[in-house]
Amino acid sequence: xxxxxxxxxxxxxxxxxxxxxxxxxxxxxxxxxxxxxxxxxxxxxxxxxxxxxxxxxxxxxxxxxxxxxxxxxxxxxxxxxxxxxxxxxxxxxxxxxxxxxxxxxxxxxxxxxxxxxxxxxxxxxxxxxx
Amino acid sequence: xxxxxxxxxxxxxxxxxxxxxxxxxxxxxxxxxxxxxxxxxxxxxxxxxxxxxxxxxxxxxxxxxxxxxxxxxxxxxxxxxxxxxxxxxxxxxxxxxxxxxxxxxxxxxxxxxxxxxxxxxxxxxxxxxxxxxxxxxxxxxxxxxxxxxxxxxxxxxxxxxxxxxxxxxxxxxxxxxxxxxxxxxxxxxxxxxxxxxxxxxxxxxxxxxxxxxxxxxxxxxxxxxxxxxxxxxxxxxxxxxxxxxxxxxxxxxxxxxxxxxxxxxxxxxxxxxxxxxxxxxxxxxxxxxxxxxxxxxxxxxxxxxxxxxxxxxxxxxxxxxxxxxxxxxxxxxxxxxxxxxxxxxxxxxxxxxxxxxxxxxxxxxxxxxxxx
Numbered sequence: 001x002x003x004x005x006x007x008x009x010x011x012x013x014x015x016x017x018x019x020x021x022x023x024x025x026x027x028x029x030x031x032x033x034x035x036x037x038x039x040x041x042x043x044x045x046x047x048x049x050x051x052x053x054x055x056x057x058x059x060x061x062x063x064x065x066x067x068x069x070x071x072x073x074x075x076x077x078x079x080x081x082x083x084x085x086x087x088x089x090x091x092x093x094x095x096x097x098x099x100x101x102x103x104x105x106x107x108x109x110x111x112x113x114x115x116x117x118x119x120x121x122x123x124x125x126x127x128x129x130x
Numbered sequence: 131x132x133x134x135x136x137x138x139x140x141x142x143x144x145x146x147x148x149x150x151x152x153x154x155x156x157x158x159x160x161x162x163x164x165x166x167x168x169x170x171x172x173x174x175x176x177x178x179x180x181x182x183x184x185x186x187x188x189x190x191x192x193x194x195x196x197x198x199x200x201x202x203x204x205x206x207x208x209x210x211x212x213x214x215x216x217x218x219x220x221x222x223x224x225x226x227x228x229x230x231x232x233x234x235x236x237x238x239x240x241x242x243x244x245x246x247x248x249x250x251x252x253x254x255x256x257x258x259x260x261x262x263x264x265x266x267x268x269x270x271x272x273x274x275x276x277x278x279x280x281x282x283x284x285x286x287x288x289x290x291x292x293x294x295x296x297x298x299x300x301x302x303x304x305x306x307x308x309x310x311x312x313x314x315x316x317x318x319x320x321x322x323x324x325x326x327x328x329x330x331x332x333x334x335x336x337x338x339x340x341x342x343x344x345x346x347x348x349x350x351x352x353x354x355x356x357x358x359x360x361x362x363x364x365x366x367x368x369x370x371x372x373x374x375x376x377x378x379x380x381x382x383x384x385x386x387x388x389x390x391x392x393x394x395x396x397x398x399x400x401x402x403x404x405x406x407x408x409x410x411x412x413x414x415x416x417x418x419x420x421x422x423x424x425x426x427x428x429x430x431x432x433x434x435x436x437x438x439x440x441x442x443x444x445x446x447x448x449x450x451x452x453x454x455x456x457x458x459x460x461x462x463x464x465x466x467x468x469x470x471x472x473x474x475x476x477x478x479x480x481x482x483x484x485x486x487x488x489x490x491x492x493x494x495x496x497x498x499x500x501x502x
Contacts, residue, residue: 044222047244051221051237060228062218069218069226077225084223 007123014116021109028102035095042088049081137282143273151270158263162256169252176245183238190215190231 052061052074061077062069072080189195192214199209217234218226229237 041223047241048221048223048225051227051240052225054236055227062226062228064220064224064226072225081223081225 003123003126007120010116010120010123014113014120017109017113017116021106021113024102024106024109028099028106031095031099031102035092035099038088038092038095042085042092045081045085045088049078049085052078052081137280140279140281142269142277142279145279146269146273148270148273151266151273155263155266155270158259158266162259162263165252165256165259169249169256172245172248172252176242176249179238179242179245183235183242186217186231186234186238 055061055074057074059074061072061074063072063077063080064070189211193212194214195211197209197211198206201207215231217229217231219229219234219237220226221237
C-alpha cells in the first residue's frame with residue numbers, strides 16, 4: 001500500500017514538473033518573439049542612421065509625433081537614432097541572457113522529469129511481479 | 131577472408147525508423163514553405179519599390195499633376211499636385227526627410243539593395259533546407275526499403291614502425307595490384323587469398339635462405355624459382371641483360387649464398403623502379419610468359435597451386451615478393467627462423483609481418499600443403 005502511495009506522490013510531482021516545463025517553454029517562445037521584434041527594429045534603425053549620415057547638414061528632418069510632423073535638428077535626429085540603436089542592442093543582449101537562463105532551467109527540468117519517469121517505471125515494474 | 135568477418139551489418143531501419151525520418155522531412159518541408167512565403171513577401175516589396183522609383187522619376191517631369199486627392203476612407207476630390215520635385219520620405223522609426231526626386235530615388239535604390247541581399251540569404255537558406263529535406267526523404271525511403279548499413283573497420287595494413295617512405299611506396303602498389311585483380315580475376319577474394327599465401331610462403335623461404343638452411347630444399351627451390359622470375363622481369367624492365375644472364379646462370383646453380391647476394395643487389399635496384407614496375411603490369415605478363423621456357427627445376431610446384439591462373443598469379447607473386455624482399459632488406463629482418471613452424475612463429479613477431487598476414491597462418495599452411 002505504501003508503494004502505491006509513493007507512486008501517487010511521484011506522479012503528482014511529475015505533473016507539477018511537467019507544468020513548470022511547459023511554462024518555461026512558453027516563456028522561451030515569448031522571449032524569442034520579443035527578440036525577433038527587436039532585431040527587426042535594430043535593422044530599421046540602422047537603415048535610418050545610414051540614410052541620415054548620407055544627408056546634408058541643412059536637410060529638413062521631421063519626426064512623426066502623434067499626428068504631426070515635428071521639425072527636428074539634423075544632429076539631434078542623428079543622436080536620437082544612435083541612442084536608440086544602443087538601447088536596442090543592450091536589450092537584445094539582455095534577452096539573449098534570459099533565453100540562455102531559461103533554456104538551462106528547461107534542460108534541468110527535463111532531466112528531473114526523465115528521472116522521475118524512470119523512478120515511476122521502476123516502481124511499477126517492482127509492483128507488477130510482487 | 132578475415133576482412134569479411136570484421137564488418138557489422140545493421141539494418142538502416144533499426145537506426146532510423148521510416149516514420150521518424152518522414153516526420154523530420156515533413157517538418158523541414160514546413161519550414162521551407164514558411165521561407166517561401168517570406169521570400170514572396172520580399173519579392174513583392176521589391177516590385178513595389180521598383181514601381182515607386184519609376185513613378186518618382188516621372189513626377190518632376192511636369193510642373194503640376196491633376197490628381198484625385200483621397201479624403202477620408204471613401205471620398206476623393208480633384209486636386210492638383212504642385213512642387214513636384216519635393217518629397218518627404220519616411221526613413222523609418224518615424225523619421226521623415228525632405229528630399230528631391232533624385233535623392234529620393236537614391237534612398238529607394240539603397241532600400242532595394244537591402245531587399246536583394248535579404249532575398250539572397252533567404253535563397254541560400256532554402257537551398258540548405260531543400261538539401262536537408264531530400265536527405266530525410268531518401269533516408270525514409272531507404273529505411274522503408276530495408277537497406278542495411280555495413281560497417282567495416284579499416285585495418286592498417288602496415289605497422290607503424292615501418293619507415294614512412296616504404297609505406298608510401300607500398301600504397302600505390304597495393305592499389306594497383308588490386309586493380310590488376312579486378313581486371314584479371316573474377317573471384318578476387320580467392321585470388322587474393324592465394325596470392326597472400328604464396329606471398330607468405332616466398333617470404334618465409336627468403337628468411338630461410340638468409341640462414342642458409344640446406345635441409346629445407348623445398349624452400350630453396352621455390353625461392354629460386356620465384357627469384358628467377360623476379361630477376362628476369364627486372365632484367366626486362368631495367369633493360370639489364372647482364373642481370374638476366376646472371377639470373378639464368380643462377381637458375382642452375384644451387385649456391386644459396388650467391389643467390390642471396392644477387393637478390394640483395396636486385397632489391398637495391400628495384401626500389402626506385404617500383405612505380406615503373408607497377409605501371410607496366412601488362413608488359414609484365416609477357417615477361418612472365420617468356421620466363422616459362424627458361425630452365426626451372428621445381429617450377430611445377432608453383433604451377434600445381436593454380437594451374438590455370440599460374441601465369442597471372444606468378445606475376446603478382448613476383449611483384450609482391452620483390453617488393454616484400456625489399457622490405458626485408460631495407461627494413462628489419464628478425465633472425466630466428468629455422469624450421470617451417472619456427473618461421474611462422476617468427477613471422478608473427480617480425481616487424482614486417484602485417485596484421486593481415488598474422489591473422490591467417492592457417493591458410494598459408496593449407497596452401498603449402500596443397501601446392502606440394
